[in-house]
Amino acid sequence: MQIKTDQLVELSEVFKLLGDPTRLRILLTCLEQEMTVGEIVTASEASQSLVSHHLRLLRAARLVKPRREGRHIYYRAHDDHIRCTLKDMIEHVQEEEDMV
Amino acid sequence: MQIKTDQLVELSEVFKLLGDPTRLRILLTCLEQEMTVGEIVTASEASQSLVSHHLRLLRAARLVKPRREGRHIYYRAHDDHIRCTLKDMIEHVQEEEDMV
DNA sequence: GCTAAATATGAATAGTTGTTCATATGTATA
DNA sequence: TATACATATGAACAACTATTCATATTTAGC
Structure with a gap:
């Protein structure tokens, strides 16, 4: 498996963002709607503050994208690749659960 | 997307492990052989010490598995799911590169 | 413009984590 | 058993990160 260093770093940065349970939960909350x-x-x-901090990081990494509508800001997973990858991994985790 | 808290924590722990570039590189090195x-x-x-420390974490999370042969210990990605998931994500990162 | 609602930001901090250095353990061979 | 090789471990530390609290910004309605 060959991969350039900067791509590897980029990839690890995404994983790092997914590596916090609170942030992962936030992302999953707006994964499909x-x-x-x-x-x-x-x-x-x-907390509101914490969610906002995490959303900023997720936004910066293009894992979610915002849409303003009046006073509200709607967030959603950025694209289908993110949605699919995460759904696959969750399904896998849940299947493993069954085997125990 | 519904997921139990302990599964979410488990998943985020895996992501956290993949979230360090050195550790990710180590895993990729023994991804296919x-x-x-x-x-x-x-x-x-x-460094040898650092690799060993990281391997221990990867081992504990069942991301790699060791096989002793004399004085040497061979490591490899633990299973096909890990291999496939990572290969997919790397391919995706590399495709995105092409688009820029 | 004023107020309330929704979201974002900045500073401060406690806890975690990656790395290094020194050393230990295990294994083969002489 | 002594030595060299391969890998693992423990302590120590600097750097980073998640969280909280207080406050700022943006927007809508009056």
Whole structure:
């Protein structure tokens, strides 16, 4: 498996972002539908400030994208690749659970 | 996307492990063939001690598995799921590169 | 413009993590 | 058993990160 160093670093940065449970939960919350920040706060059970900090990191890495609508900002997973990859991995984790 | 908290934590722990470039490089080095620790040290350009520390974490998370043969210990990615998932993501990163 | 609602930002901090250095353990061969 | 080789471990530390608290910004409606 050959990969250039900068691509490897880029990839590891994405993994690092997914490597925090709170942030992962935030991403999963808006994986398949748009969600306002407030809704994400409620669903993720994290503070408003923390959610906002994490969303900024996810945004910077293009893992989510925002859409403004009046006072609300809707977030959603950035693209299909992210959606598919994460769904696959979750399914895998859940299948393993069955085997135990 | 519904997922139990402990599964989410488990998943984020895997991502966290992949989230360090040195460790990711180590894993990729033994993704498709068995490699001795020494070979991994050379290929990853990290110190013997550091490689060993990282291998321990990867082992504990069942991302790699060791096989002893005399004085050498061969490591390899633990299973096909890990191999496939990582190969897919690397291909994706490399395709994105082409588009820029 | 003023107020309330929704979201973002900055500073501060406690806890974690990657790395190094020195040393230990295990294994083969002489 | 002594020596060399291969790998693992433990302590120590600097750098980083998640979180909180307080405050700022943006927007809508009055």
